Amino acid sequence: MAEHTHHLRYTLTAAALLSLLATGCASQAPQGKYVDGIHQVSGKGKKSEITLEVEVKDGSIQNAVTKSHKETESLYLNAERLLPQIVKNNGHEGIDAVSGSTYSSNGILEAVNKLPRTDGSKPEYQSVGASEKQQDEFKLKWSIQPQLGLIKGDYYYEEARFRQGHLGSMIIVLDSANPEDVILAEFKESGRPNYYTRLYQDVPKRMSEYNFSMGKKKGTAWVQSALTMEKMMVEKDKLTFEPNPDYDPKLANKLNQPNRLKYLELDIVAGASNSIQQSMVPLTAKIYDRINDGGTTLRMYQNAEKMLDSKGRWTGLTSVLRFVVDTGSQEIVDVYYDEIFADSKSEIRDASLKKYYRQSKYDSINYIEPARIGFNVMFDGLNAHVKNGGSIFDINDLPATGDSGSYAQTGFTKRSDSWDRYLEQAQLLYKEMRADKVVRSHN
Structure with missing residues (x-):
């Protein structure tokens, strides 16, 4: 009996031990980070609450999608790129905000922080900024480089103010021998005179700092849509x-909805849709009507060349000169000269000029002309001089064409090298125009 009792006690003790071990193992088994299920969680963006729908299985995030928001659409699309990272990372920890969309990014990350956790904890969310690497890199890509060499053809131009006063202008150049062939399309816009940021009042957008400012804020640069449209017009003669x-119109800010646009075939446009719809397309339509209603007597002659150093290497700048001549009167009615910086910093040899990449000397707000006078002032003066009947070669009375040495007296300190490059280009185009017998003699 005693032996049986001893055996029974041993059996019960062993069973209890096994049960205890099993219970202990079960309590230590990994439960996953988050509670399984489909959860709707929200965080505060810049303009609104951002609500996500997050699917969790076996404690891990399987999918995360946006349920609702009222943020600026372009900024939110930029921030929404975080969602795949969150799924891969199984949480928001260690993920930085997207540069240019910091508020929307934090709204998304804060929402993920509110997912119910298996351990019952509710950690406080700490806002994050963009990484230094993101801030140093500008990931948007576009090219402002002009077509090299000579372009000439029938010239059409229209301009008009739109919206709150922005000035849009459109150039179309057709092959003189084949008027159905579009060989150049160029859209420009200047900020309205009462623009809310004084920095961009009456400032050209195409090749200025404006594209970087807009790109950081909205995730797309103004010029990108203009370039896309221009390419389509030339390639399709459209x-x-x-x-x-x-x-x-209710879809105006929904960038992934083609019906937000007034015209068909514009779903290629991301940013600057107002500029395209309210200015570029209407101005081009006016030009189209003029083409079919008698054409034009104006012809454009343009040449673009890479600027080389003494060793024959590209400096990272390209000079472009454009003359518009009235073939009836043989007078030059418009002159445009500019020097355009390369598309990347690495292509610009002069370290002090690298910061002006994807800009031009004429459009840039911050470019400092060595002659100590505005580059735009110099060549606006040239345009006015020629329009008033002056010779394209007689530039001696224009700003920074001589070595004054006295900034106080003349507003400049020395002759600008740009005048020499202009004169070289002018000789080339003048020779071409004279050969075509479209321009009077200039001495």
Whole structure:
């Protein structure tokens, strides 16, 4: 009996021990980070609450999508790139905000922080900024480089103010021998005179700092849409666009919805859609009507050349000169000269000029002309001089064409090298125009 009791006690003790071990192992088994299920969580963005729908399985995030938000659409699309990172990372920890979309990024990350956790904890969310690497790198890409060599053809130009007063202008150049062939399309816009940031009042947008400012704020640069449209016009010889029958103005800020646009075939446009719809397309339509209503007597002659150093290496700048001549009167009615910086810093040899990449000397707000006078002032003066009947070669009375040495007396200190490059280009184009018998003699 005693032996049986001893055996029973041993059996019960062993069973209890096994049960205890099993219970202990179960309590130590990994439960995963988050509670399984489909959760809706929200965080505060810049303009609104951002709500996500997050699917969790076996304690890990399987999918995360946006349920609702009222942020600026372009900024939110930029921030929304964090969602795949969050899924891969199984949480928001260690993820930086997207540069240019910091508030929306933090709204997304804060929402993820509110997912219910298996351990019951509710950690306080700490806002994050963009990484230094993101801030130093500008990931948007575009090219402002002009077509090298000679371009000439029938010239059409229209300009008009739109919206709150922005000035849009459109140039179309057709092959003189084949008027259905579009060989150049160029859209420009200057900020309205009462622009909310004084820095960009009446400032050209195409090749200025404006594109970087807008790109950081909205995730797309103004010029990108203009370049995309210009490319389509030239490649397809297309100057008219049909109205979109399904246009819905309520979708204006929904960049992934084609029916936000007034015209068909504009779904290639991301940023600057107002500029394209309210200025570029209407101005081009006016030009199209003029083409079919008698054409033009104006012809454009343009040449662009890479600027080389003494060793024949590209300096990272390209000079471009454009003359518009009235073939009836043989007078030059418009002159445009500019020097355009390369698309990347690495291509610009002079270290002091690298910061002006993807800008031009004429459009840039911050470019400092060595002659100590505005580059735009110099060549606006040239344009006015020629329009008033002056010779394209007689520039001696224009700013920074001589070595004054006295900034106080003349407003400049020395002759600008840009005048020498202009004169070289002018000789080339003048020779071409004279050969075509479209311009009077200039001495």
